Amino acid sequence: MGKKRKHGESSELVAQPKKEDTAPERPTRTLLGWKDKSLVTDEVDDSNVGSPIFRNKEKVLVTCSRRISYRYRHLMLNLVSLLPHCKKDNKVESKETKGTTLNELVELKSCSSCLFFEILKQKMGKKRKHSESSELVAQPKKEDTAPERPTRTLLGWKDKSLVTDEVDDSNIGSPIFRNKEKVLVTCSRRISYRYRHLMLNLVSLLPHCKKDNKVESKETKGATLNELVELKSCSSCLFFEQKMGKKRKHGESSELVAQPKKEDTAPERPTRTLLGWKDKSLVTDEVDDSNVGSPIFRNKEKVLVTCSRRISYRYRHLMLNLVSLLPHCKKDNKVESKETKGTTLNELVELKSCSSCLFFECRKQKDLYLWMAKCPNGPSVKILVSAVHTMEELKLTGNHLKGSRPLLTFSANFEKDAHWKLLKEMLLQIFEIPKDHRKAKPFHDHVFVFSIADDHIWFRNYQISTHHNEADKLPRGGLDKMTLIEVGPRFCLNPIKIFGGSFGGPTLYENPFYVSPNQVRALEKKKKAGKFAKKVKAKTRRKMHEMSNPLEPDEFADMWKD
Known part of the structure; x- marks a missing residue:
């Protein structure tokens, strides 16, 4: 953009060529004025163009x-x-x-x-009382260094020895201790809501306290709390720690609790095996049944339920139906279906504190495979899922409480072979809801049915319905008054392989009657291709038949052409 031309300037003046190719140097702003007079008079012709106006760009x-x-x-x-x-x-x-x-x-x-x-930091002296005279203020200080400030002790607010030695009480008076107490308030992890509310009440009552995050209740908590107190610039600490003891049953007497322990170390807890709930040898050796009684295995089974990416909506709804039926399961994000899925799933199971896993793997948007695994040591089963019908599409009349515990029934075929026994134990451990689980309801109002037909496991879910009044109790064994109403979902399990490890390992069993869905689809394509080949052969046969058996000439064919 060039300089604006005034309306009074003539067109001839505008058409004149410039005297120099380079623009004159712009005058700089000085403290004496807006423009440099020497530059203006030398470079610019004021008679023609006028004095250059300085554009103020001050910031x-x-x-x-x-x-x-x-x-x-x-x-x-x-x-x-x-x-x-x-x-x-x-x-x-x-x-x-x-x-x-x-x-x-x-x-x-x-x-x-x-x-x-800029403000300079002034040295703040001690505050002077109103009763002090002006002559006292004007007196010079006896020493260049200020007397040591008395520290707060447990016996009082000030140290009397320091006060009497360093300060003259007759003139100035005893130094007043300024209380700068700050308290750090925190608690241990896994503290109950009642004690946490008590801590919050104290925090609301103490305006000079500082609340911090929870601290792990370990042996090193002292060093951790000292560092926190130092970081928060506090001088005291209130630490609420709750230690969880073993729960005692109501049936145990007080005399039993008061007895001293026979051994310093607790007896080894019997582990759960695939053949039963407890190891009988460990129970009889380590525990004295006459005093304590046989240890009851507390079922703490937790199942991780997840699926692969790119799963179809139908199979995802089946997974969600199973999640609603199993209150002791934990649902997680989708996992990539790669070769390393076994390692990833084992890590997820460990992070979620689970002991079993149900992994729904979808391939080609058509085939659904179910992995049932006991983590981290195995065994695991790979199963093909077919004949899937979800609760939403069945719309059956059955209904039962969400979170209630089911009865598990298995057909007699599960006792024939070893691999069926193993599958029965795995289904029992995964689908059985623990008795004392916090999300489970203490009722049995539905049945999970696992039956074997044509080397496939068929799953059904039925509601137990009884026709009686609320006041009347159903007698034990009154099966004639009970009816079963199907709830859903339905699916069929075809076991492919049983592995010794979790999501892999040595093959314990392989189904000889298994045919992959890819082979089934290939055979169907061949059948369709055979139909087309038959059509082509029929056409060629028709042409050969026409050539071998020509028609006799018709004597009346050209009758109407003339």
């Missing part, structure tokens, strides 16, 4: 030092509101290098001037 950087008082900061903000051409910046540390820092800021902000508000 001012406004900032302040740290620890500035609110009064001076408000003064600075008032100036900022009055100067629209200024730029406000963050606070700058008031050090020896502040000049270099400010020059860099001015250059970065494209400014030409700077207003820097």
Whole structure:
């Protein structure tokens, strides 16, 4: 954009060629005025063009030092509101290098001037009482160094020995101790809601306290709490720690609790095996049945339920139906169906504190495979799922409580072979809901049915319905008054392989009657291709038949052509 031409200038003046190719140097602003007279008179012809007007591009950087008082900061903000051409910046540390820092800021902000508000930190002396005379203030100090401040002790607010030695009580009076007590309040992990609310009540009552996150209740908690107190600039600490003891049954007498332990170490707990709930040998050797009684295995089974990516909506709904039927399961995000899925799933099971896993793997958007695994040591089963019908599409009339415990029934075929026994035990452990689970309801109002037909496992879910009044109790064994109403879902399991490890390992069993869905689809394509080949052969046979048996000429064919 060139300079604007006034209306009074003639067109001849505009058409004149420039005297020089280069533009004259622009006059710079000086402290004496807006333009440099020497540059103007030498380079510019005032008779023709007129004196160049200086365009003011002044920009001012406004900032302040740290620890500035609110009064001076408000003064600075008032100036900022009055100067629209200024730029406000963050606070700058008031050090020896502040000049270099400010020059860099001015250059970065494209400014030409700077207003820097700096407050010097004044030494704050002790407050003087109103009764002290002015002559006392004017007296020179006896020593250059201030007397040592008395520290707070457990016996009182001040140290009497330091006060009487260093301070003259007849003139100034005893120094007043300024209480700067700060308390850190925290608690251990896994604290109950009741004790946590007690802690929060104390926090609301103590305005000088600071609340912090929970601390792990370990042997090193002392060092951790000392570091936290130092970081928070506190001098005291309130730490709420709750230790979880073993639960005692109501049937145990007080005399039994008071008896001393026979051994320092607790007997080894019997582990759950695939053949039963407890190891009989460990029970008889380690535990004295006459006093304590046989240890009851507490079922803490937790099942991780997840699926692969790109699963179809139908199979995902089947997975969600199973999640609603199993209150002791935990649902997780989708897992990529790769070769390393076994390692990933084992890590997820360990992170979720589970002992079993149900993994729904979908391939080609058509085939659904189910992995049932006991983690992390195995065994695991790979199963083809077919004949899937979800609850939403069946719309059956059966209904039962969500979270109630089911009865598991198995057909007699499960006792024939070893692999069926293994599958029965795995289904029993995964689908059986623990008795004391927090999400389970203590009712049995439905049945899970697993039956074997044509080397396939068929699953059904039925509601137990009884027709009786609420006041009347059903007698034990009154099966004639019970009816079963199907709820859903339905699916069929075709076991492919049983592995010794979790999601892999040595093959314990392989189904000889298994045919993959890919082979089934290939055979169907061949059948369709055979139909087309038959059509082509029929056409060729028809042509050969026509050529071998030509028609006799018709004597009346050309009768009407003339």
